[in-house]
């Protein structure tokens with residue numbers, strides 16, 4: 001099949017003239033899969049349309065925010081209504097309060113939330129707050145976990161950095177990352193060793209509630225709970241980054257799924273809480289809203305009440321908050337059931353087709369988030385619960401070269417995937433039977449391409 005992307009190619013050329021690499025976020029450039037990214041003109045439900053008029057069933061969903069699909073009519077209406085009243089005030093507005101109330105009502109340990117505009121700001125502020133509260137400087141992060149692009153967190157981060165195989169980033173002072181201790185994911189012993197090597201110095205451990213930026217890597221049964229115990233024992237704070245998983249994997253994020261006994265260890269994974277949580281993506285419904293939250297006591301250390309500074313001209317922007325609020329209000333049990341069902345179906349279609357073509361792979365899954373790691377887990381030494389990779393070093397030991405042909409066959413078959421094997425796949429409640437049929441039609445050729 002030849003798909004005409006002449007207009008996209010034209011726009012990509014124009015973009016490269018005025019924007020570094022032609023994109024405003026690195027992975028959009030198709031660096032690891034090659035080719036020209038389709039320039040998108042519109043989206044509706046599960047489908048996006050590019051400037052050449054090609055349609056794709058979208059399994060990127062704006063990199064996570066679009067739980068309800070593209071341009072959900074009620075979300076669009078909420079935005080339209082709010083926009084007509086004013087785009088930005090730089091003064092308190094009621095919709096900010098309502099969005100914070102919605103977050104607080106769903107995540108029990110979060111008594112207060114501060115709204116910001118990006119996940120990067122949320123995690124950066126959470127760590128500043130943890131340092132301010134504890135009076136300590138060092139933090140621990142896990143290799144392959146991505147928490148945005150603030151300086152101290154660009155150490156062994158996943159996502160675009162994994163895709164581009166960059167160890168970190170130029171321009172980050174060594175003094176800054178020297179405060180960041182990086183340990184392998186799912187490795188509690190390494191966390192213990194770090195605490196022992198730096199007694200009284202570690203302010204916080206930051207972890208993705210369930211990592212999804214090195215592909216999906218589920219926490220081992222009970223890992224988050226044991227981690228929370230360990231962190232508390234050393235007087236540090238646990239920052240649970242739910243920017244990606246929050247309000248997507250379930251109504252109370254991945255933390256909520258584990259408390260409900262739906263983590264990989266069942267009830268053994270329940271019974272823990274973090275000191276600070278970060279959110280983004282779904283809470284903006286496709287608009288720039290993110291948040292950090294925790295107990296009233298910890299949050300009281302933020303300015304203007306406390307001495308830890310944080311601010312933002314566009315923080316709690318009313319139009320963005322209106323999109324997030326409407327999205328969360330619509331995200332009921334029926335929505336999560338629809339997303340889960342779509343995820344089940346896509347996993348079974350893709351895994352079945354890969355199996356039929358003899359392509360060894362592991363399905364990596366936490367709730368409705370999933371991905372596929374290519375290769376024979378036994379031969380590659382994968383130690384995850386379901387036979388897949390358990391940490392970043394294992395993720396990197398995979399037949400990643402199979403992804404580019406798979407990806408392009410899917411794209412030519414009318415299905416848009418993230419342009420990197422190191423990213424999660426995202427479904428929405430709009431991925432109905434018609435969308436799933438279109439995916440089913442594209443998958444066999446993609447599996448054949450991956451096998452070649």
Ligand code: PLP
Pocket residue numbers: 117118119120121123146147148149159208213241242243244245280281290
């Ligand atoms: N934390 C996690 C877990 C993320 O997945 C991301 C983005 O993908 C971020 C933080 C950063 O969010 P943003 O891209 O909004 O700055």
